[in-house]
Amino acid sequence: MTTDAAGAPPDTPRGKGLRSGSVGLLATVALGLASVAPAYSFAVTLGLVTLVVGDLAPAALLLGFVPILLTAFAFRALNREMPDCGTTFVWNTRVFGPAAGWLAGGWIPLVAIVFAMTALARVGAGALLGFAAPDAAADSSAAVAATAVLLIALTALVAYRGVRLAARVQYAMLGLQLVALLAFGVAALVRDGAATPSPGFFDPLGFDGFGSLTEAVLLCLYIYWGWDALITFNEETADSGRTPGRAALISTVVLLVTYLFTAFAAISFAGTGSSGLGLGNAVVAGDVLTGLGPAVLGDALAKVVQLAIGVSAVGALLTSAAAAPRTALSMSAHGALPGAFARIHPRHRTPAFGTVFFGGAAATVLVLLTVISTDFLGDAIRCVGLLIALYYGVTGIACAWYFRHRLRGSVRDLLTRGVMPFLGGLMMLAAFARSAYDMFDPAYGSTSLGGVGGVFLLGVGSVLAGALVMTALRGRHTGFFRHGRTAVTRLTVTEK
Template structure:
């Protein structure tokens, strides 16, 4: 009351979608981008498989996989500079290529989150038991499933409570994760060069040369794995509307995330292959215990538990950060009229998309529990299917960048290289990998379960099946109206937006603000 001396807390500033502006800074966005890829878990999950595929050229595959990721990251940077929308690919592809392509891009992001969240929580649960030396529970599927569901509920609650809490949680988890990985790599390489390991190999520059891989199919197979291991860095851009300096900081965080991941992946891969040797590593082609096993010899007991903790925090961190882009994308789609209106609700106190976040968490649990109880290998096949959808929406974003900026490409060499050539090259390679993986995954023998549906491998059925379900939902949504969204036409970036002087109008169709370039044709709607 007036005159009582009481002070009310300042009302936080919000954007047009109701999200809290300036809630996190550049470092928070960078950490979330790195954490979303779950570097420790990703390495544990695939390093053995990569070594089986290409041998000592594993670092070369990781480097080659980085190139299209870096190129697509530049597309994210320039598209975010023009349009700071938490829907990222959905909003950008809608602007550049029209509502149908944009809808499918948004659907792919949402589905990948739903499919993978349970797998990450599953790993976090198992490694929790291993960290506590509860080997019996670590081998019990019911115990793992129960704890995984608990983790999923907790991480969903953290995401609902507020982006600041999410960022603080990630700041702790990423330090524990990356610091431990680098410590492991340094000690392992020291032991290699000091001759303390009998099975060690001497690293050479040829390990980093993709051209040294004689079998092109092996290189393609390695690149397909690389799509999975780098996937997730763009989560920082999904938080653009909640980040300080939203026009540049989230995009820069995405670019820097890929570079940090490259350094981490190369150092650990070289250390593992050099210390353990090819024979030992290939024994873990489908076993994510490789890091903890090698760490036992490298760090000894009980220090090897630091690596176990690293994988645990990696999977747990990514469980949370994978919820963020899926929930923000569905929020953006709902506000644009592409999804049910309820998914666009923002909590009045926490200023987070609580409805979409809770829905994503529930759907992830609904997918994970029965699939995991049926077969753990079925869960692995789900992860294999992710490469299809990830390559799909990354490629869409790369092409959309060049299309949206097409009148700006020849105004400077920088524009041509970083807005045109790089995104198109990255998108073309990912599109090629998309179709190659369709051929590869069509073989039931390429799946973990060996199962087939209509003569096709289970991962392919899961991947293309969910994309096909998306097409059905999109058509049904169109047939039930929603002309405001489906009536949109492709746009070209206004020159003043390309120069960074103003921003484009919101995808949701909000009226243009002061200093905001109206969407072409919006005045007729």
């Protein structure tokens, strides 16, 4: 979309071309849960949390859920007021202006998704190769990278065909994950030799110090991240003002219950020792489900759990491949990105160009970082947490500020639109500051440059790169950058 010479505010089209009413509450919840990749996220995060706080990992998961839940209330309130597939881009532009909306609400989530897609594709490829092929294939960097690119292409194709097809595929993949986690947890609790479960695992006051607590909670943010992708399908859901918000709260609670049960069972079975099957053993901690699977379930069923991890990553990859183009679609429709991102496939009613673009971007980043160094790719994945905390935090504060004049109507409004989103935003921004401080250390992660940690450089560098791109686009999209609040205030409606 272009603007006139005078920089007049762009006219927002009546409809973006997406098909409304495509999915209901259950399908939206499935998309949200799948985008988190529960089996994969749990497998690679629980051990790291345990290395930091020992058997208090369930308590850390519980505390880490608090800012996520508070932020979910912000997303629900803002979506009900401004249902738009651009979500954080539209909301933050409306509240803080076009620059903040473009950078914190648009660019940062999109970069986080692209980095996450590279990680998910590699994990999915490695797990699926390990399940179906000899170990040599799974250990081959070239084979994993080639399979990962293929997975990106396949998920982009499904996303290209529409959200209905994506939701149907997610039902099967999500079901396998949840059944695998439940079976693992039940088996771990009833196995002979399992330790006696202790309520002390959930004690929020049992941490030795604030530093270990903060580090563990920051790790837990990643295990929950991704549920907000379901909001980007709001213009394609039935009752777009309410369904996505309800789905966000349901999906986060389901994640909490699933993670707490499985973590409780895993720690009860293996303990937190640094040898053998203990979760304090760095080898086991790197992938808890794969490390404990044979002992808990036997070799045959352990392979099914390995398959579930691969499917989990592919499921999240699929939702990411569908979510990113919708954010870009909204940005384009409101005059903040080139018009190509607003192109809709005439039959599938999906953002065709954006789907291909972000699939290609993720594949390109994956190949480039693999060629440079697998360690560099790992650090790119770690910096996602920094980006998550920033855009969640800004959105939480935006919610409280937007509704500030309507908080006296009821105690419920005061809490769910004001106090809770504000506290969630503050927690997230505090997590961002602490993460940035920790990541500056060259010992953080696997790479460093000039005495500065590579994770910090990638995370902060992504934000600075976004500021440069935004500066370059100002001249071409003057209407949005001068009148962005007006542009996004003209809320669009989806074509029937």
